Amino acid sequence: MTQKLTAENIVYKQSPTFSLEGISLQFPPQQVTSIIGPNGSGKSTFLKVLTNLIKPDQGIVVINDQSVSAMKAKALAKKMTMLSQVQNNDLDLTVRELISHGRLPHRKWYEKLTTEDFNTIDWAISITNLKHLEDKPIQQLSGGERQRAWIAMAVVQSPDILLLDEPTTYLDISHQLEVMELVRYLNEKLDMTIVMVLHDINQAAKYSDYLIVMKDGEVVKSGVPTEVMNEALFREVFSVHANIIKEDGIPTFTATGLVESKIKDVPRN
Numbered sequence: 349m350t351q352k353l354t355a356e357n358i359v360y361k362q363s364p365t366f367s368l369e370g371i372s373l374q375f376p377p378q379q380v381t382s383i384i385g386p387n388g389s390g391k392s393t394f395l396k397v398l399t400n401l402i403k404p405d406q407g408i409v410v411i412n413d414q415s416v417s418a419m420k421a422k423a424l425a426k427k428m429t430m431l432s433q434v435q436n437n438d439l440d441l442t443v444r445e446l447i448s449h450g451r452l453p454h455r456k457w458y459e460k461l462t463t464e465d466f467n468t469i470d471w472a473i474s475i476t477n478l479k480h481l482e483d484k485p486i487q488q489l490s491g492g493e494r495q496r497a498w499i500a501m502a503v504v505q506s507p508d509i510l511l512l513d514e515p516t517t518y519l520d521i522s523h524q525l526e527v528m529e530l531v532r533y534l535n536e537k538l539d540m541t542i543v544m545v546l547h548d549i550n551q552a553a554k555y556s557d558y559l560i561v562m563k564d565g566e567v568v569k570s571g572v573p574t575e576v577m578n579e580a581l582f583r584e585v586f587s588v589h590a591n592i593i594k595e596d597g598i599p600t601f602t603a604t605g606l607v608e609s610k611i612k613d614v615p616r617n
Contacts, residue, residue: 350377351411351427351508353541358397359406368394368404368565375558378539380531382552385562386586391545392433392513394562398543399430399511411509425453430511431502433545435494437486443497444482447472450504472500476530492523499530510534512544516551524548528555550600553577561585573599583607 353375361367368390375381383391396402398409400416409416411427419427439446450472451465461469473482476496486494495515502510512531516524532555534540546552552559553573561569561576563585569576577599582590588603 350539351541352377353398353428353509353543354410355394355398355407356410357407358394358404358409360393360397360402360404362390362393366390366565368397371407371567373560373567373570375541375543377541378535379557380535380542380544380555381558381560382544382546382556383560383562384546384549384552385568389562390565391562395430395511395513395543395545399428400424401430422453425505425507427507428509428511429502429505429507431498431513431515433513433517435498437489437494439486442483442485443478443489443500444469444473446486446497447478447482447500447504450501453505468504468506472504475533476500476503490523491519492526495519495523495527496530499527503534507540509541509543512542514545514547516546516548524551531555549577553599553601577601 355371355373358368358371366388371394383394385391393402397404398416400409400419403417416424416428447469448461448465451461451468454465455462473479476499478493478496478500481489481493486497489497499515515527515531519527528551531542531544535542556573559570559573559576560567561581568585569581574594574597577592579590579592582588582601582603587607589605589607590601591604592599592601594600
């Protein structure tokens with residue numbers, strides 16, 4: 349059954365100077381959606397509201413016809429799971445042990461892993477290319493290897509909806525592309541709905557079906573990448589002039605300068 353994720357009139361006051369204001373969105377099911385925007389625009393906060401980690405002051409998040417706030421944690425984890433931006437990589441666990449924890453929502457605390465669990469874990473290890481590392485402690489992995497292990501742990505929960513908060517942060521370019529290719533694979537092969545916050549706008553345009561642009565706690569634009577990415581958007585949201593080209597229908601931008609320079613000419617004594 350396709351799970352439809354919807355945010356309805358979300359309001360959340362995070363501090364006296366910042367809040368999410370009246371966000372209403374329906375995320376395209378079985379597609380990849382990326383949330384982009386300047387630092388401090390509320391992207392990660394909004395992701396936490398979607399997963400019920402933060403309770404909004406107003407509005408609701410709904411999967412199909414059920415509010416996520418009314419769902420028990422295990423029931424929600426079977427439908428939707430989130431991989432945060434920062435992980436605890438000091439855990440004394442091997443790759444396989446870490447990934448195995450993702451099966452917890454499917455059994456009671458006292459129950460042992462079943463054959464189905466083991467098969468799912470083996471499959472997740474295989475698709476994330478971690479078979480040769482499954483017995484290695486996670487502390488000894490590279491950044492890209494660790495990120496694949498955490499994604500594998502999220503995937504073995506078998507959620508219909510996967511949320512990722514800046515999954516390529518701190519990774520070099522080759523590992524960034526590995527993660528992006530994995531995200532696209534999960535979407536295409538498993539019909540998984542994926543919502544992620546991305547810092548790299550060009551990667552968001554290349555690997556996403558749908559873009560959401562946020563600024564100052566509000567959604568300022570949403571749609572397919574070719575509709576969203578234009579010179580006016582970069583001036584208004586990111587305060588830069590941009591040159592945009594399309595290759596194979598995918599828009600790519602290059603910043604050509606600031607709308608207003610932040611450098612002041614101060615005479616030196």
